[in-house]
Amino acid sequence: MTPPLYSESSETSLLEINAVTLLRGTCKVFEALTLHLSEPRIGLIGDNGAGKSSLFRMICGLDKPESGTVRVRGFAAHDINTKRPGMVGMMFQNPDDQIIFPTVEEELALSLSPSGLPRRQAIAKARVFLDSRGLGPWAQRTMGSLSQGQRQHVCWLALMIASPELLLLDEPFASLDLPGQALLGMDIARASQQVIVSTHLLRHVRDFERVIWLDKGCVRADGSGQTVCAAYESDVAARLARQALSFNDGPPHGAPSIH
Structure with a gap:
């Protein structure tokens, strides 16, 4: 050993x-x-x-x-x-074990709940965050319309917006x-946590x-x-x-x- x-x-x-x-x-x-x-x-x-x-x-x-x-x-x-x-924020192996809400913006808004932000403001912040990542059209997409990799990316975005x-x-x-692996690798390298x-x-x-x-x-x-x-x-x-x-x-x- x-x-x-x-x-x-x-x-x-x-x-x-x-x-x-x-x-x-x-x-x-x-x-x-x-x-x-x-x-x-x-x-x-x-x-x-x-x-x-x-x-x-x-x-x-x-x-x-x-x-x-x-x-x-x-x-x-x-x-x-x-x-x-x-x-502490955890990203599970299977995104379906983590995702709760039916749309992307609602899932990201959930991550802001520990901050006490009202739901409407949390959803607005989630939309701004998605826009900043070039993912504005994802906001109202349902989880069922996303691939496995895209749902996993949503889980990562939920961690990023919460910033544990x-x-x-x-x-x-x-x-x-x-491309998704490369983007995640860059995000990990830049993370302050x-x-x-x-x-x-x-x-x-x-x-x-x-x-x-x-x-x-x-x-x-x-x-x-x-x-x-x-x-x-x-x-x-x-x-x-x-x-x-x-x-x-x-x-x-x-x-x-x-x-």
């Missing part, structure tokens, strides 16, 4: 996960997990089932650990939604075409200052994006090579490529 390359000092950490154990049913997702996260851009990688989405759900207060603490800017994560609504202090993006590039991105598309986090590789609920590696992504790719290639050997009962003709 690669040791963490970052200091665990809580004095500078914006997000603190201390000795957390999380169960889902009878399955232990995390055991004594500790992470102190202060970098402005952090990537989260690993196989399906590694615990990436579960980590996000704990941070935004949707799941409460059996033991240990999760604190965001000094607040207990499970109290954030009542004590500091709007502090911490952004958690769970597979945000998965349904986007190449701390952003944590969970993704299987390593090119989007390879240049991040910090990337964490989760493996079965444990931190397998923690360091620069270039180093950790390369280590994960090498591990996947080695596993595929072993699998090929078991299938073919002999050495593969070449190392599988996972780039």
Whole structure:
């Protein structure tokens, strides 16, 4: 296991996960997990089932650990939604798990509710925001008229207009075409907030200052994006090579490529 390359000092950490154990049913997702996260851009990688989405759900207060603490800017994560609504924003893997209202402008207006803005003013602000992005015609479009990628983009726009202090993006590039991925990448680079991105598309986090590789609920590696992504790719290639050997009962003709 690669040791963490970052200091665990809580004095500078914006997000603190201390000795957390999380169960889902009878399955232990995390055991004594500790992470102190202060970098402005952090990537989260690993196989399906590694615990990436579960980590996000704990941070935004949707799941409460059996033991240990999760604190965001000094607040207990499970109290954030009542004590500091709007502090943490999460973009789910499936936009249909996030979207509530039938039209784009109403969905964006919902994101402004923690500010106490009246509904009519919130919708007006949503329209101005969409115009500023060149998406004015989207305002009254129904969600059913949008593609999966467009609905995912609406979820990102809802986070942007709300402007929470911490952004958690769970597979945000998965349904986007190449132009959409490029635009989202630029938005992430320009965002003033701390952003944590969970993704299987390593090119989007390879240049991040910090990337964490989760493996079965444990931190397998923690360091620069270039180093950790390369280590994960090498591990996947080695596993595929072993699998090929078991299938073919002999050495593969070449190392599988996972780039």
